[in-house]
Amino acid sequence: MKKEIQLQLTPEVAYTEDLFKEAALRAAGISLAESDVYARQVKRSIDARSRQVKINVTAEVFVKEVPEPMLTFHNDYPNVSNAEQIIIVGAGPAGMFAALRAIELGVKPILIERGKDVRARRRDLAAINKSHIVNPESNYCFGEGGAGTYSDGKLYTRSKKRGDIRRIMEIFVAHGATEEILVDSHPHIGTNKLPKLVAELRNSILEAGGEVLFDTKVVDFILDGNEMKGVILQNGEKILGKGVILATGHSARDIFLLLHQKQILIEAKPFALGVRIEHRQNLIDQIQYSCAVDRGPYLPASYYSLVQQTEYQGKQRGVFSFCMCPGGFIVPAATAPGELVVNGMSPSRRDSKYANSGMVVAVELEDLPQYAHYGPLAAMMFQAEVEQKAWKMGGETQVAPAQLMVDFTNRKVSESLLDTSYQPGLSSVDMHAVLPKMISERLRQGLVAFGKKMKGYLTNEAQLIGIESRTSSPVRIPRDKESFEHPIIKGLYPCGEGAGYAGGIVSAAMDGERCAERLVEKYVRR
Structure with missing residues (x-):
């Protein structure tokens, strides 16, 4: 029973x-x-x-009944060593899950990743944190597993209609995640456990006869008229396939530039930009759990979600928390020298004494008239210029500009800053001078409103650390709603966050699976 x-x-x-x-x-x-x-x-x-x-x-x-297993997925993939092949560019969750789904469908994936494998990435992350050296091919955004591997591992998604969420979770469990992610309403793996899991996903691809190429950069496409036939690598090698799934993530600006240069249709896309806000985790717990001292041994580190409409020059724009990391750390997420970007991450136990969250402002294309001459790259160029300015104002290293929260709302440069989880360090700066006025003014309004919604949130016991700019792709690569294929270039399947069709690990993984299914259905099964 x-x-x-x-x-x-x-x-x-x-x-x-x-x-x-x-x-x-x-x-x-x-x-x-x-x-x-x-x-x-x-x-x-x-x-x-x-x-x-x-x-x-x-x-x-x-x-008096044996429970059925919670896990129904089994990773018994067929061998596709000699099968027809497709090309997948980018080994983040979209690319890896596209590869696994292709294998299930009897097709061989060639997975191409510009960065290093998940273990080798660690040395480049240490170089960013300790020596302020940014490797443009291997960093917190580029490398096996994509941006999520070393920047958190949250699996919560609202994308209920985009695919089978339970299936994605079970594939994670089959490759090493705990069954807790099948139970929790806001599942989370943790940046300390994700690397091993990502390596297991890769092993499944290799054991089934797929190929994974690291330190391999795509620099051009092989086109026959309006048909995508393959890719050209930095070393001049050409790889051909039945189609190309482009899953390069939201930070692959060189790919966006390449598409534009090849006159392949792309579009500017709204995104959001702001800062990371760091509190003591204990303070957030006291606010959220109404506890006088600490949350006790049983409750997990608390999180928050905030949103507020603000007005500037007669235009309404949302200010909202993004990628909140309880018990986490702030990390340097630049992908090239001369820019400064921050992101957040949490280990599986969420046991850091800090809580951080992106606090960002929606940016619409009509807000960027001075960038209109860049065409579909307008939002990307705006994003890049703000990151470069933050780098200069932080001291032209990975030291981040920062300001105490109340000081920011009062437009006062902070005399000193708080301890921080951000390893490269902080520099006290007027963040109103770092951020464009349309961002800083709306952010100021939002923080004042949030202080009223969460008593104790607006405090100089918290600080703004800038900037958080890689919230989503500033470019969309269009595709047909049904076939997922580019509307002009046949055999090209824009996929995941970088193409503008996902917003996190799970939604990207689901999108990767669907792109693989559509490509195989049209070009391999016909």
Whole structure:
């Protein structure tokens, strides 16, 4: 017999296995003395709306019945060594999941990655943090696993209609993630565990006969009229395939430039730009959990989500939190020398004493009239100029410009700054001078409003660290809504965040799978 029940539990009961089982059996009306009983959580979320934090749990109770496995996916991929091949450019989640789906469909993927494998990337990340040296091919954005590997691992997505979220989660579990990601409402793997998982995804591709090429940069496309036939590598080598999935991420500006130079249709796209805001995690816990001292041993580090409409020069624009990292760190995410970009990450235990979040302002194309002459690259050029200015104002290293939060709202340069998780260090700067006025003024309005929504949030115990500019791609590579193929170049499948069709690890992975399915259906199965 199987029963599904809804429970509202204290954190201690929800996160302690024996106490949870006891509460579940009692709620299901089953005697605690009953033999052959089993209880498990299938969904779990935190309700912090009242002073007494509760955990909402959907549970299954089994009596004299063996529970079916939570994991139904099995990574028994066919061998595709001698199959027809497709080309996938970019080994982030979109590219890797496109490769795995191609293998399932009996097609050989050639996965091309400009950066290094996930282990070798670490040396380049250390060079950014310690020596301020940015390798334009291997950094927090470029390399195996993409930007998400070393910058967080959050798996929450609102993209319910874009694919099978559960399937993506199960593939992660099959490659090393814990089953907790199948249960939590805001699942998270952690930047300390993602590298091993990414390596396992690669091993599945290689063991099935696919190819993965690292330190391999695509510099041109092979076109026959309006048909994509393959790619040309930096060393001059040509690789041909039945089609090309372009999954290069939101920071591959050279690819956007190449597309534009080849007169392949691309479009400027709205995005968002702002800063990272760093608080003590304990302060955010006190606000969110209404606790006087700390959150205790059972509750996870708390997060927040904020949004506010603001007005500047008669135009309404949203200010919103982005990629909030409880118990996390701020990292340097530049992809070229001469620019400064920050991002956030959290380890799996979220046990840093800091909380950070992007706090960004929506940028529409009509806000950028002075960049209109760049055509489809207008938003990208604006983004790049702001990053270059931040680098100069921080001292022309990876030291980031920063300002205390209340000082920023009062337009006062901070006399000193707080301790920070950002390893390259901070420089006290007027962030109004770093950010374009349309950004800084809206950000100031938003922070004042957030201080009213979350009492204690607006404080000089927090600081703005700039800049957060890689929120999404500033360029969209158009594609047909049904076929996912570029509307002009046949055999080209724009994919994932870089093409403008995803906003995180899970949505990018789902998009990669769908692109692989469409390409194979049209060019391999015909």
